[in-house]
Amino acid sequence: MDRTARHSETRYGNRPTMKDVAARAGVGLKTVSRVVNSEPGVTPDTERRVQEAIDALGFRRNDSARVLRKGRTASIGLVLEDLADPFYGPLSRAVEEVARAHGALLINGSSAEDPEREQELVLALCARRVDGLIVIPAGDDHRYLEPEIKAGIATVFVDRPAGHVDVDMVLSDSFGGAREGVAHLIAHGHRRIGFIGDQPRIHTATERLRGYHAAMRDAGITVEDGWVSLGSTEPERVRAAAEEMLSGPEPVTALFAGNNRVTVTAVRVIAERERPVALVGFDDIELADLLGITVISQDAAAVGRTAAEHLFRRLDGAEHPPARVELPTTLIPRGSGELPPA
Amino acid sequence: MDRTARHSETRYGNRPTMKDVAARAGVGLKTVSRVVNSEPGVTPDTERRVQEAIDALGFRRNDSARVLRKGRTASIGLVLEDLADPFYGPLSRAVEEVARAHGALLINGSSAEDPEREQELVLALCARRVDGLIVIPAGDDHRYLEPEIKAGIATVFVDRPAGHVDVDMVLSDSFGGAREGVAHLIAHGHRRIGFIGDQPRIHTATERLRGYHAAMRDAGITVEDGWVSLGSTEPERVRAAAEEMLSGPEPVTALFAGNNRVTVTAVRVIAERERPVALVGFDDIELADLLGITVISQDAAAVGRTAAEHLFRRLDGAEHPPARVELPTTLIPRGSGELPPA
DNA sequence: CATTCTATTGACAACGTTGTCCAGGGCCTA
DNA sequence: TAGGCCCTGGACAACGTTGTCAATAGAATG
Incomplete structure (x- = not known):
């Protein structure tokens, strides 16, 4: 033998x-x-x-052999935070559609907001020689990507900017959206407005907070201690923060929720209270229309589509310097944001 | 040169x-x-x-070369219907977690309920030599998978059974769940109950319909023409079906919604009506607690996890004949299913 | 000091495909 | 009928890695 x-x-x-x-x-x-x-x-x-x-x-x-021979894999990698989050489903799907139109497959990974896991995933995808990468970063230093990018793996960052590397980015206007949402509350008579957001190391969280402060400053309102809370979006944490703001002798009369998960918990807390509390949330939620929740909506599918199209333009040879696209947000009034102060 | x-x-x-x-x-x-x-x-x-x-x-x-040499890719494929559907996000994430625990990457694809696209995707994944496949089938004939399975690609079907191939399956108890949900409505005094479901070629849709019929028969109720509607889950179609059932001289007093998308639209239609209509939906929905929607809940994450664990057990060498696992569903009463007939 | 043993290292083939190049056969033209 | 050309088909190398095996050097042993 x-x-x-x-x-x-x-x-x-x-x-x-x-x-x-x-x-x-x-x-x-x-x-x-x-x-x-x-x-x-x-x-x-x-x-x-x-x-x-x-x-x-x-x-x-055997496509492995084919890939080895041809140098291109006809696949792209998408690293996001959590596929189970309703914001990322449509985003991922949109990326997939564009990939499909270009004959590429999509490899997916969730970082769970852990920078180390993000890096591990990204490098695993690079080892697979994906043609391109779309990354929703968890960390804030992406120098580890330099050799990969130099080696020709096209990369687009989404939702949050890249740290210390010069790549294409597709972002939503977090600052402007939050500012508009808070201004909306102010326009409806609120002055004591609470802000509950995600962890401060997440770029969108600080941008939205910046928007909040800008709107307050524009209206000449001094933000008091205890009106702002950044941290994990675990329901318990958000619940505690909301209840804290809504209690005491001078509670806030309105809340701005920094993302969809915060909004969901905020809605629950408010529903349990007697006194009505106004609410505007960042990100739209399914059935928000029935619940009458006013939101700042960003089009997740559009973000994903835009990012993927950028990526494939690069793969098709586009050479222009890295661009930074910022997609607008939309205020959708549905009732909760138009309540007057109690 | x-x-x-x-x-x-x-x-x-x-x-x-x-x-x-x-x-x-x-x-x-x-x-x-x-x-x-x-x-x-x-x-x-x-x-x-x-x-x-x-x-x-x-x-x-270069992992492509490594794969070629070693024969294993350390990646598995997941073909589902639509990643943007809130039911599949958690499922996909659960699969990903199990894959990660086994050092494998996940390649994702959406079939958009198109059998041809399903086949195309599955075969593309096979050409990549994924080690295993998890498929939520769109079509009902999967004989095209035979050579792949014979060649050793482990395969698990999820949510719906495979057609004409003998593979592992992980299903939810659609029949039992629907039967329980409809019986629940009957127990609250309803006799005129409408059923709105997905297209009849989808296995879960007919199973749930079967559960509806079983519950009605158990209660000695004759199902009248016009109480049952199967078809696309597009909002317009569902809306038309619901409005039809809720109109006329003898409208239904309760609706059973065959899946999450139907439920969402049904909630909207009912909210627009004066007369209260009872509702039980298959699949849980975010914020359903706040809206008071009674549902038959299936644990998408558990389904995904179970399927992935089966798959890796196969990859680790388990040789037992293909098994069919059926996961139970849970009735969660929240108000809409406990309304008496108007 | 000769001999055996072990630890380290490298040469080489093979994985399954695709790109390059050449051979052979048929057909056309003069 | 000879010469040239085109069309089809096949031999071979290469892609970047890993498994096998042999070679070398140094250590250990007698």
């Missing part, structure tokens, strides 16, 4: 290869390759014989 | 390989491989020299 046979015995599955197809069809290896890739230069008769052999053996081209 | 050089010029990116690292470190190719894979038998000094070369060149192992 020669070495090859011994080895093939231990292999898993043992699928037919082009060589097997060629043998069965009585043609050369390259001819099979030509048929599989619809290359010209094969007589209809030969093609038929090859096709029959392919069907009979259940042959399927 | 020789052929190699000419070719490498046209290559994209041109990353350093182990050969380059070896040359720089002044060692043999295999020694680099050993260092990269933490294999034993390398002196600390050599290892340091290699590591320096790796860092200096920004080398990253």
Whole structure:
């Protein structure tokens, strides 16, 4: 028994290869390759014989080998925070659609807001030689990406900017959106307005807080201690923060929620209270219309689509310097943001 | 200029390989491989020299080549219906977590309920030689998978059964859940109950309908024409169906919604009406507690986790015949299902 | 000091595909 | 009928990695 046979015995599955197809069809290896890739230069008769052999053996081209040979994988990587978050589902789906239109597959990974896990995922994707990367960063230093980018892996950052590397970015106007939302509350008579947001190391969280402060300053309102709370978006934490702001002798009369998860918890807390509390949330939520929740909406699908289109433009050879796109947000009044101060 | 050089010029990116690292470190190719894979038998000094070369060149192992050599890709494929659907986000995330625990990456694809697209995706994943597949089928004939399964690609079907192939399946108890939900409405005094579900070619849709019929039969109620509507879950279609059932001289007093998308639209339609209409929906929805919607809940994360664990058990060598797991559902009463008939 | 043993290292083939190039056969033209 | 050309098909190398095996050097042993 020669070495090859011994080895093939231990292999898993043992699928037919082009060589097997060629043998069965009585043609050369390259001819099979030509048929599989619809290359010209094969007589209809030969093609038929090859096709029959392919069907009979259940042959399927091994894309790993193809990738190795061609250098391109026709796949892109998407690293986001949590696929289970309703904001990222549509974003991911939009990326997938664009990828599909370009004949590429999508490899997905969730960082769970952990910078180390983000890096681990990104590098694993690079080792797979994905053609491009779309990253919603968890960390704030992405110098580890430099060799990858230099090596030609196109990269687009989404939702939050990249740290210390010069790449394309697609962001939502967090600052402007939050400012508009808070100004909306002020326009409806509120002056004591609370802000509950995500952890301060997350860029969008601080941007939205900046928008809050800007709106307050514009209205000449001094933000008091205890009106602002940044931290995890765990329901318990948010609940505690909200209840704190809504209690005491001089409670806030309105809340601005820094993202969809905060909004959900805020709605619950407010629903339990007697006194009405105005609320504007960043990010739209399903059924928010029925609950009458006023939100600052960002179009997750549009963000994903834009990012993916940028990426593929790069892959198709676009050479312009890295661009930073900022997508606008929309205020959708539905009632909760138009309540007067109690 | 020789052929190699000419070719490498046209290559994209041109990353350093182990050969380059070896040359720089002044060692043999295999020694680099050993260092990269933490294999034993390398002196600390050599290892340091290699590591320096790796860092200096920004080398990253090419996993495509590795896969080709080793036969395993350490990646699994997940084909579902629509990543943007809130039911699939948590499912997908759960699969990802299990995959991560096994050191595998997840490749994702949405079939958009199109059987052809499902097949296309599945075969593309097979060509990538994913180690395993988790499929939420759109079509009802999966014989095209036979060569793949025979070739050793482990496969688990989720949410809906496979057609004409014998594989592992993880399902929710659609029949039992729907039956329980409808019985719940009957127990609260309803007899005229409408059922709005997904397209009849989708297995869960017919199973849930079967559950509806069973509950009605158990209660000795004859289902009248016009109480049942299966079709697309587009809001317009569902809205039309609901309004039809709720109009006329003898309207239904309660609705059973066949999935989350139907529920959402049903809630909207009911909210617009004066007369209260009872509602039970299949699948839980975010904020359903605040809206007081009674649902039959299936744990999407548990479904995903179970499926992924089955898959990896197979990949680890489990040989038992294909199993069919059915996960139970839970009735969560929140008000809408406990309304008496108007 | 000769000999055996072990630890370290590298040469080489192979994984399955695609790009390059050459051979052979048929056809056309003069 | 000879010469040239085009069309089809196949042999071969290369992609970057890992498994196998052999070679070398140094240590240990007698």
